[in-house]
Every structure is written in C-alpha cells, then in structure tokens.
Amino acid sequence: xxxxxxxxxxxxxxxxxxxxxxxxxxxxxxxxxxxxxxxxxxxxxxxxxxxxxxxxxxxxxxxxxxxxxxxxxxxxxxxxxxxxxxxxxxxxxxxxxxxxxxxxxxxxxxxxxxxxxxxxxxxxxxxxxxxxxxxxxxxxxxxxxxxxxxxxxxxxxxxxxxxxxxxxxxxxxxxxxxxxxxxxxxxxxxxxxx
Numbered sequence: 545x546x547x548x549x550x551x552x553x554x555x556x557x558x559x560x561x562x563x564x565x566x567x568x569x570x571x572x573x574x575x576x577x578x579x580x581x582x583x584x585x586x587x588x589x590x591x592x593x594x595x596x597x598x599x600x601x602x603x604x605x606x607x608x609x610x611x612x613x614x615x616x617x618x619x620x621x622x623x624x625x626x627x628x629x630x631x632x633x634x635x636x637x638x639x640x641x642x643x644x645x646x647x648x649x650x651x652x653x654x655x656x657x658x659x660x661x662x663x664x665x666x667x668x669x670x671x672x673x674x675x676x677x678x679x680x681x682x683x684x685x686x687x688x689x690x691x692x693x694x695x696x697x698x699x700x701x702x703x704x705x706x707x708x709x710x711x712x713x714x715x716x717x718x719x720x721x722x723x724x725x726x727x728x729x730x731x732x733x734x735x736x737x738x
C-alpha cells in the first residue's frame with residue numbers, strides 16, 4: 545500500500561512538470577453532425593471495437609457512434625446499473641454546499657471513458673472515482689487511492705473540478721485533471737472493487 549501511495553505522488557509530481565514536444569497543427573479530414581446527441585454534452589470518447597462515448601448528463605448509458613457516408617448517429621450501447629452513490633466528505637465551502645443542494649447525489653457526471661479486454665471504465669468527475677462496467681451493464685466502483693492523494697497536492701479542491709479524461713497505455717492509467725490546476729495523473733490499474 546505504501547508503494548502504491550508513493551508511486552501516485554511521484555507520478556503526479558512528474559506529470560505536472562510536463563515534457564516538451566513538438567506540436568503540429570491538426571488538419572481537418574472530415575466532420576459529421578451527430579444525430580441524437582442534442583442536449584447530452586458528450587464528454588468522453590474512445591474506441592472499443594467501435595466508437596463509444598459517455599455523457600455527464602446521463603449516468604445510465606454508454607453510447608455507440610455509427611458512421612455512414614456523410615452522417616453519424618448516436619445510439620444507446622450499454623445500460624449501466626448497480627452503482628451506489630459513493631460516500632464522501634462534506635463540501636469544504638459554503639458555496640459548494642449550496643450548489644450541491646441543486647444537484648442530486650445520483651448525478652455522477654461521467655467525463656472520461658476507456659476500455660480494456662475485461663470491460664469499459666468510466667470516470668466520475670463529481671466523485672473522483674472510476675467505475676468498471678461489464679458487458680451486461682453491471683457497474684462497480686474501483687478503489688480510489690489516487691483520489692485522496694491528488695487532493696493533498698492541490699487538485700480537485702474547487703467545485704466541479706475533477707478528472708475529465710482517462711486513457712490506458714499498457715498497464716499505466718493516465719487521468720487528465722481539470723483546471724485550477726490542470727495536470728496529468730499517472731497511476732496503475734487498481735482492480736479491486738469497493
């Protein structure tokens with residue numbers, strides 16, 4: 545456990561230093577209007593045998609994206625179930641407490657998505673937790689040691705500022721932390737469930 549804790553701290557510190565790299569301008573190849581996406585505010589996008597996405601405004605559905613000709617369409621792919629509302633501490637500021645009054649606890653605000661052979665993983669920006677979603681839709685929370693570490697380093701302290709993106713590279717897990725401060729967290733997969 546101590547090794548994992550130290551690894552997370554070192555990874556956050558190294559990731560925040562950044563690595564210089566050449567940046568090349570992107571070239572638009574094509575663009576598509578995404579049917580059935582109105583009002584969803586899609587946040588995460590990944591490729592798992594097909595393009596899939598997640599919406600911070602819908603806690604229950606992972607969407608798939610079909611592309612045909614000049615059109616693209618969004619349809620439900622996996623209906624998630626089984627995620628309990630995580631336990632968490634009280635908001636640190638009065639303004640956060642007031643904002644929480646207008647947002648139901650069940651609003652997970654999924655912002656990132658990635659997949660491995662054994663399932664799809666979604667990142668809750670609100671609760672700073674990762675859930676594993678099985679093919680049948682059952683979802684469980686993974687342990688979140690990284691979440692407490694990054695709070696001590698100054699991340700996720702402001703309201704609605706959490707992990708926005710998640711990607712797997714071999715056995716490493718990269719989490720993009722949203723503004724004030726922005727950062728990249730490098731950690732290892734923790735497969736035990738809560």
